[in-house]
Amino acid sequence: MDEYILIFRHEDGQKVASPEQIQVWMKHTRDWIGGIAAQNKFVGGNGLPFEDSKVVGHKGVVTNGPFGEIKETIGGYIIVKGNSVDEAVEFAKGCPVLQGDGNTVEVRRIAKGDGVH
Amino acid sequence: MKEQELIPHLFRTEFTKISAVLCKLFGIEHIEIAEDIASDTFLLAFETWSFKGIPANPVAWLYTVAKNKAKTYIKRSQLFEGKITTALKNSSTGIHEIEIDLSDKNITDSQLQMLFAVCHPSISAEAQIGLALRILCGFGINEIADAFLTNKETINKRLFRAKEKLREEKVPIEFPNEDEIIKRLDTILTTLYLLFNEGYYSESQDAILRNDLCLEAMRLTYLLVENKYTNHPNVNALLSLMCFHSSRFEARKNDNGEIVLYQDQDETRWNEELIAKGVYFLHEASQGGKISKYHVEAYIAYWHTIKTDSAEKWESILQLYNHLLQIEYSPIAALNRTYALSKANGNAVAITEAEKLNLTDNHFYYTLLGELHKDTDNDKAKQHFEKALLLAKTNTDRQTIRKKIDQLSTT
Numbered sequence: 098m099d100e101y102i103l104i105f106r107h108e109d110g111q112k113v114a115s116p117e118q119i120q121v122w123m124k125h126t127r128d129w130i131g132g133i134a135a136q137n138k139f140v141g142g143n144g145l146p147f148e149d150s151k152v153v154g155h156k157g158v159v160t161n162g163p164f165g166e167i168k169e170t171i172g173g174y175i176i177v178k179g180n181s182v183d184e185a186v187e188f189a190k191g192c193p194v195l196q197g198d199g200n201t202v203e204v205r206r207i208a209k210g211d212g213v214h
Numbered sequence: 215m216k217e218q219e220l221i222p223h224l225f226r227t228e229f230t231k232i233s234a235v236l237c238k239l240f241g242i243e244h245i246e247i248a249e250d251i252a253s254d255t256f257l258l259a260f261e262t263w264s265f266k267g268i269p270a271n272p273v274a275w276l277y278t279v280a281k282n283k284a285k286t287y288i289k290r291s292q293l294f295e296g297k298i299t300t301a302l303k304n305s306s307t308g309i310h311e312i313e314i315d316l317s318d319k320n321i322t323d324s325q326l327q328m329l330f331a332v333c334h335p336s337i338s339a340e341a342q343i344g345l346a347l348r349i350l351c352g353f354g355i356n357e358i359a360d361a362f363l364t365n366k367e368t369i370n371k372r373l374f375r376a377k378e379k380l381r382e383e384k385v386p387i388e389f390p391n392e393d394e395i396i397k398r399l400d401t402i403l404t405t406l407y408l409l410f411n412e413g414y415y416s417e418s419q420d421a422i423l424r425n426d427l428c429l430e431a432m433r434l435t436y437l438l439v440e441n442k443y444t445n446h447p448n449v450n451a452l453l454s455l456m457c458f459h460s461s462r463f464e465a466r467k468n469d470n471g472e473i474v475l476y477q478d479q480d481e482t483r484w485n486e487e488l489i490a491k492g493v494y495f496l497h498e499a500s501q502g503g504k505i506s507k508y509h510v511e512a513y514i515a516y517w518h519t520i521k522t523d524s525a526e527k528w529e530s531i532l533q534l535y536n537h538l539l540q541i542e543y544s545p546i547a548a549l550n551r552t553y554a555l556s557k558a559n560g561n562a563v564a565i566t567e568a569e570k571l572n573l574t575d576n577h578f579y580y581t582l583l584g585e586l587h588k589d590t591d592n593d594k595a596k597q598h599f600e601k602a603l604l605l606a607k608t609n610t611d612r613q614t615i616r617k618k619i620d621q622l623s624t625t
């Protein structure tokens with residue numbers, strides 16, 4: 098079985114939602130993760146707060162970001178177990194981030210470090 | 215009549231104390247000698263008290279006899295010249311001054327140190343529970359066999375191998391240092407948790423035995439809470455969980471010994487005192503920053519002490535199961551999570567999620583699917599319940615499932 102990382106890409110990370118809406122998203126996310134964990138396929142994951150985030154560029158140029166210049170920002174990730182990329186894709190389809198128009202979830206297999214990959 | 219009631223009670227509590235103290239004195243390699251001396255003490259008590267009546271202070275009587283027997287053993291034993299002399303040489307006292315310390319403090323310390331020794335990582339979990347039951351809880355081989363639904367020979371073999379292992383590994387009877395305590399506590403808590411579950415979920419017909427198993431697990435956990443080195447938040451969380459669960463002990467079985475499901479229980483038979491204790495230890499458990507699986511399970515158990523259904527209750531339970539599954543997956547947690555999901559988010563969502571679990575060798579899986587289809591599609595519900603019936607392993611489970619099928623046909 099392989100591990101896959103599901104990376105949440107937000108079209109606009111600055112969009113401010115109401116506390117009520119955030120609470121709803123939080124429940125959806127927790128239920129989504131709980132559903133994967135209930136299948137014994139959850140490995141780990143984290144949210145990546147936008148607050149205090151920086152982008153370090155060529156020659157060490159540091160900017161506050163990644164807002165403005167970059168269209169898509171990464172809001173978080175989870176790592177799942179799967180027999181195939183298709184299974185990981187099925188998990189990704191349930192990701193609440195996709196409720197936002199333009200948001201995407203990128204699915205990538207994690208290299209095993211066994212010299213084969 | 216009084217003697218017959220008194221001796222088993224004393225045997226349980228005092229046997230464990232005497233054998234722990236003697237075992238600590240002699241070293242783990244002589245664990246059987248400690249047990250034998252403790253057993254002999256009770257045999258003599260039985261023989262003497264049956265005819266002469268119970269002494270004014272039975273405990274003091276037992277300690278005096280145990281001390282004398284231990285001293286006699288040390289004097290007579292050839293081992294004395296070898297292993298035990300070396301072990302005792304630091305005391306620099308002669309044979310006659312050997313002090314066998316049966317003070318409360320030394321008893322508690324010895325029992326805790328024995329708990330660490332018995333729950334040594336080199337021994338299998340099953341054997342740890344067996345040893346804990348024998349040495350720390352004073353259960354007889356018959357009782358242990360009954361609790362595990364197996365025979366005496368199996369238990370004897372298991373205990374024998376475990377004791378061999380303790381000898382081979384030269385497991386010391388002492389408090390590990392503080393870093394080590396934290397690591398070793400996890401194993402101890404797992405054993406105590408299993409010990410409790412052994413009583414709580416045992417199929418044994420002996421209700422008193424089942425109750426005693428749970429009480430012993432709680433007593434040992436309480437010993438850890440009482441000691442400043444082992445009074446960690448996860449220990450309090452486990453004790454809280456045990457209190458909540460055991461508060462339903464009376465209500466879980468009807469007069470015929472059949473399991474009464476949670477939703478059918480008479481909550482006036484829930485033990486309020488134990489619920490209050492559970493809340494107290496849960497509060498104590500919340501002092502640290504770390505959340506163990508025992509914390510999460512204790513919170514789930516807490517919500518179950520509130521009988522009235524509410525959106526808040528099931529939403530909380532659902533989120534706790536979501537969390538628990540991330541800490542540690544288990545099929546039963548996955549099934550319970552899906553049940554909570556049906557209560558919080560509706561049956562349709564829960565059915566989709568349940569089908570993904572694919573626990574097709576588990577009768578609870580089909581029982582859950584049956585429950586979720588009930589009322590909307592009774593034919594499907596029946597099919598699932600029938601599959602569950604084929605997979606169920608115990609009579610209690612089969613009885614419960616048959617009842618569910620019968621209820622379908624009448625509605």
